[in-house]
Amino acid sequence: MRRLIVGGAVLLAAALGVAAYFLFIKVPITDYPVPVREGAAPPNVHEESVLVTSVGIPLRTIQRGLEQDIPRQLWSIDRKLDECVPRKQISILGQDITKTPKIGCTLRGSVKRGQVSVTGRGDRIVARFPVDAIVRAEDVGGIIKRETATGRAFIEVSARFLVSENWQAGSDVEMSYRWSKEPGIDFLGQRIRFTSEADKELKPIIERIERNLERQIEALDIKSQVARLWKQGFMVESLNQENPPVWLRLEPQQVGVGAFRVQGGRMSTRVMLQADTQILVGEKPDTPTPTPLGKNAAIKLGSGFRANIPVFADYAELEPVILRALQNLAKDGLKRDGLGSIEAKFRKVTLYPTSGGRIAVGIEAEVQPIGERTGELWKRGKGEIWLTAKPITRKGSEVLSFDKLEVYGNMDSLSGDLLLRVMSTEEVTSEIERALVEDFQSDYEDVLAKAKKGLESVAIGKSRLSLAVNAVEHGQIIPTSKGLFMPLAASGEARFAMNEL
Template sequence: MAQDGALKIGTAVALAMLAGCGRQEEPAPKRVTTPPDIPHTASTIVVPIEAKLTDVARGLNQAVPVRLWSIDEHRDKCVPAQKVRLFGRERKVTPALGCRLVGEVTRGPMTLRGSGDRLVVTLPVRARLSARDVGGVASETATGTAIVRAVVRLDMQRDWTPKARLQISYDWREPPGVDLLGQRVTFTDQADRKLAGVVAKLERTLPGELKRLEVRRQVENAWARAFTSIQLNGDDPPVWMRVTPQQVGYDGYRVSGGKLRLVATAQVLTETFVGQRPADPAPTPLPPLARQPAAPGFSFATPVLADYAQIEPVLLKALVKLNARGIVAPKIGRIDAQFGKVTMFATEGGRIAVGVDVDAKAPDSPIESAKGRVWLTAVPYNEPNSEVVEFRELSAVTHTDKPQVDLLAGLFATPAVLATISGSLTQNFAKDYARVLTSAKQAIAAKRLGDIILAARIDRVTHGRIVPTGAGLYLPVEASGTATISYRPR
């Protein structure tokens, strides 16, 4: 009997303590502090080196003399011997006549044109030759014109030295020649031998002019400046993209719009960081030119993060409105609930934990009041490429046999309360999504890094499913497009 009495007294004291201090609180779910796992992506950025064709042509014209060659030589047979057939035999009527050839060959202005990977150098040639001292005949002067065309194939060696291969074609529109004593005497052979030397000079001169573009210096500057971090988003949250060049390739050249563009490609690693600016990667020396260029394409990952603190007041406001309309719980009846602080964070199993402070009064229930914090968990969910996030499998963490706790649990098991919580947690991230992308596009549209301009264009954006992380709800977004790094001194 004494033991039964002590039990009753202990129970009464416990109930009095519950009613007096009135606070019942379930243990909080385990908080997960893991940061977002943002993928690193590989990109290939175009590094164009441009020159006007008129500038290259000007250099060629300065390097190649206008007077290509001169001739002053004796020719034993300017006019072959004349023969006639008489009495069945050929008989010489006049002997072969020698002469002295004097003259020069000049060129006109060289021009460059082309399209795609075809560069054409055009060289007009004019010959003026005289045949003198031809058997007492007065001197005769011959003129001729030719158009020399060189189809150029440019390439870049591993040490960044340009080279050119020329395929030459030409035709004499007016072969140089004169009529002497009724005979046509041409000087094409002499001119052709001299043109071979002009072609060889062009092959040596054109790479020299391309060296004036200083391809290595421009690529080297772009390479060194590309080891950097670029801010993609200013706040909520700050997002940084760190760029680390890996390799450089050569993607040929293009001729378009009167310009010659040598195209190098830089393969880079892009990493995304949330929060503080990451340390810039340590620059490495420019590597040898890679012979297998990659297809240009720029991509990076950027997070859309929703801080739990942004959602908490939304849920609290909805619960307050629900209480104003009245809450009736099954088996409990009418409940007057004063909702307080709302706490949200990531927990185990890909879920979020939601804690709500509440002071509940149930006049029609044997347990008139209870005060404490109730914990629920839910699974955030969205369809791929959808910014609408809903929360599924909403449920209380535990149920106990404590009367006051059961009152609070019953309150949060009420369909109206569950529907309010679920509806309030459902979020449309479209505005956050658009804001972050707009900020990222502006950040990389034309970013000056000293004498280097990084210009990127986003052509495609995709995102996956929402993930609860220690930093907030993380929507993984990947943007892809094209990018160029250009050398533009201030």
């Protein structure tokens, strides 16, 4: 009996020694508080995009307008002149004796124009058309019954169109014409020219052309067109409907129309829309409230867009991914040197942000040591284990990694501390990290691909915007209240197809 008592005491002492070894030497006994839930809202990053397009009128439209407005017969004349031929002094021996008599006549005729052509050079359009004059001088001095004079002139109108800072269209018009053949007749050795008579009639025609060009520019109603574009620019457009929903949000800051120029058979101008640009993932954001149209802003050089694309890995979506990874790892049992095999059952994973820019991973599990002699001393235990780590990304890279991993927990039995020891192995922590990294990489590729596709064609009213992502800059990953967040600064080309003014 005494031997049995002594033997039992030895075994109890040994058991207590083993327990003390694990509790006081391998795993310090401390209070294991649940990590505090601490995470800010995702940063609302705004970028500025400058969208520039070219709009205008085909020159043929201007040409048709002039053709319709300018009559073929510019003017006609039926007038009696008392003096068709200027009087001259008659001199004898150097002395002025008298003047030649007045020679009267009647002028009848017309001036007709030819086809209008419209071309351009630089910031000016040029309208040209020929003018043919036919003038009949009748009963000239009672000597000539009728004489016909012909002439041809070329009229050229050069105009430059501007839009003021208050959206008023204006023009700077220069007009000229020249007679390639002045209308006139020969009479008594003199050339009688009717150019001055024709000039008088051409002057109001030239003024009419100027008014026509100004009306065509005014008909563009530039202010109304720009105001409509401005109002439609305050928008939220879906880039992807679901899994995940992706949204483009534009909030115009200023708009401008430049000087008109002639290029490729069109009189066109550049229209610039400068807008605050956001790409958002998740719930549909509020549509920005339109502000009144401001003044005509100066056109900025170049065009393009820049926007932040937020990549989110939702904690609720990451939790089952980690749980599956741990369950797969535990199928064949976990092992730890000196402790033998361990049967672990992972029940639940909780993920949220905690202090210091870290994430907390809570794992509810049951553990049962099996196999070796030391394992026989432990009972089945269950409890919650916590891991915290700081997610990091390197500058210019979307690759996710974790730094300063810590493992701790609060178990209901001594065997729970055994699970802590197992969870701190590289095999387990690497599996958790791998699950997080692979899922985040998948989210990154998915959101970026869907944002790129959605940006290919975006409606702004009846206009069409196409944005091509050419470059992506990666920001630092941040544990936020909604999930792991990485801002991507996307930039590229902007093609803006606006309806004809």
